[in-house]
Amino acid sequence: MPELTVNGRAYDAIDTKIVMLGTEVRGCAAASYGFEREHKNEYALGSEEPHSFRMGPKTYPPGSITLHMEEMVAIEDATGGEKDVTKIRPFTTIFTYLSDANKIVSDQVVWKFANWGREVKIEGNEAREYAMHIISIKPNVL
Numbered sequence: 147m148p149e150l151t152v153n154g155r156a157y158d159a160i161d162t163k164i165v166m167l168g169t170e171v172r173g174c175a176a177a178s179y180g181f182e183r184e185h186k187n188e189y190a191l192g193s194e195e196p197h198s199f200r201m202g203p204k205t206y207p208p209g210s211i212t213l214h215m216e217e218m219v220a221i222e223d224a225t226g227g228e229k230d231v232t233k234i235r236p237f238t239t240i241f242t243y244l245s246d247a248n249k250i251v252s253d254q255v256v257w258k259f260a261n262w263g264r265e266v267k268i269e270g271n272e273a274r275e276y277a278m279h280i281i282s283i284k285p286n287v288l
Contacts, residue, residue: 161244167224167237173217175273177241179209179255181283206280209257211239215264215272231259236281242288252288256281 164171181204187196213221222229235258242252260277 163242164239165242166239167221167234171213171217173214173273174211175214176212176275177210177239179253179257179278179280179283181206181280206283208260209255209278209280210275211278212273212275215266215274218274218276231262231276234258236279240287250288251286254284254287256283 164174164177183204184202186200186202188198188200189195190197218231221231221234225231225234236256237258239255239257240252241255242250245251257278257280260279262276263274265274266272
């Protein structure tokens with residue numbers, strides 16, 4: 147049975163659903179997304195131990211999505227013109243999957259393609275990883 151990897155964890159394809167650019171994506175092999183937040187300790191005058199902390203804004207390291215060639219070609223065809231996916235405005239992708247605890251998890255990611263390329267193999271899977279520029283993430287929106 148095919149598997150999909152989301153943030154390093156493998157899910158059976160039957161347990162996942164991805165909606166991107168308004169349509170369900172069936173040719174996705176992997177996706178990675180996340181955010182970080184800077185934390186700084188605050189100290190009282192003369193204290194060696196922090197008494198509290200503060201957090202900075204969220205930052206988004208680059209994400210990635212691995213798509214099969216037929217999926218990327220369909221996206222390129224939908225753009226029309228020169229078929230440059232890096233010019234597509236940021237879009238929402240919904241990743242829905244079943245957790246280990248049998249709970250439905252649905253993450254909302256707003257991102258855009260940061261690169262384009264092709265990997266053509268004579269035999270086997272023709273999937274390629276694409277870098278994604280992340281705008282925002284809303285984890286577990288259900």
